[in-house]
Amino acid sequence: MAKQSVKPFEFWKETVDMMVKQGLLLCSVGVDGKPNVMTIGWMTGGIIWGRPILCVYVRPSRYTYSRLEEVGEFTVNVLPMEFAEAVNYCGTVSGRSRDKFSETGLKPVPAQKVKVPVIEQGVIHYECIVVHKNDVLPEFLAKEIAESAYPQGNFHRIYFGEIIAAYADLEGVELLRK
Ligand SMILES: Cc1cc2nc3c(=O)[nH]c(=O)nc-3n(C[C@H](O)[C@H](O)[C@H](O)COP(=O)(O)O)c2cc1C
Numbered sequence: 001m002a003k004q005s006v007k008p009f010e011f012w013k014e015t016v017d018m019m020v021k022q023g024l025l026l027c028s029v030g031v032d033g034k035p036n037v038m039t040i041g042w043m044t045g046g047i048i049w050g051r052p053i054l055c056v057y058v059r060p061s062r063y064t065y066s067r068l069e070e071v072g073e074f075t076v077n078v079l080p081m082e083f084a085e086a087v088n089y090c091g092t093v094s095g096r097s098r099d100k101f102s103e104t105g106l107k108p109v110p111a112q113k114v115k116v117p118v119i120e121q122g123v124i125h126y127e128c129i130v131v132h133k134n135d136v137l138p139e140f141l142a143k144e145i146a147e148s149a150y151p152q153g154n155f156h157r158i159y160f161g162e163i164i165a166a167y168a169d170l171e172g173v174e175l176l177r178k
Contacts (some may be wrong), residue, residue: 003125004170008163009053011124012045014176015078019043022084023091025077026056027069027108029116035108036099036145037077037119038064041089042156043076054128057136057156063096068159072130077122079106081177112165123172128161 108117
């Protein structure tokens with residue numbers, strides 16, 4: 001079924017449920033034009049500055065981080081459970097040394113409004129432009145979180161992406177709910 005434009009947070013519950021179940025796929029691209037994909041388990045969303053915003057949390061050690069620093073755009077893709085293995089793979093190897101698209105069969109296809117691709121097999125897609133970024137600051141973080149989440153530092157950078165397009169395969173979304 002063709003994908004239809006949806007309101008930015010129309011399928012927010014389904015998105016968060018899948019994020020908790022298996023993670024979401026964050027696509028980025030460098031100035032070299034090479035796309036990369038990584039799994040994310042942390043994302044927040046809401047209206048800030050009167051705009052629909054997704055915040056993604058990326059550690060500096062990720063290849064994705066260098067891509068986001070080069071090109072301030074990303075897409076977030078919700079994959080059905082049948083892709084659990086591929087989603088897990090994208091969260092365990094780095095695009096620095098591997099082409100995760102060819103290795104998993106996940107297919108990058110052009111997005112509507114950003115240079116970064118979306119993943120064809122996804123059922124919900126968000127296209128975002130970075131409008132702000134900020135780092136998790138150890139001095140302002142609860143001690144027990146700093147100790148448990150950051151034993152080696154590598155504090156996340158938070159990218160605030162304005163959602164400029166959102167679309168979904170409505171039948172696919174129905175299946176996600178089952
Ligand atoms: C379920 C799951 C959720 C993850 N969530 C995040 C996240 O929110 N932020 C992050 O920096 N890394 C997260 N990771 C780790 C990255 O996906 C992993 O380090 C990945 O290999 C980075 O790929 P890259 O080097 O190609 O960017 C997660 C991994 C898994 C398996």
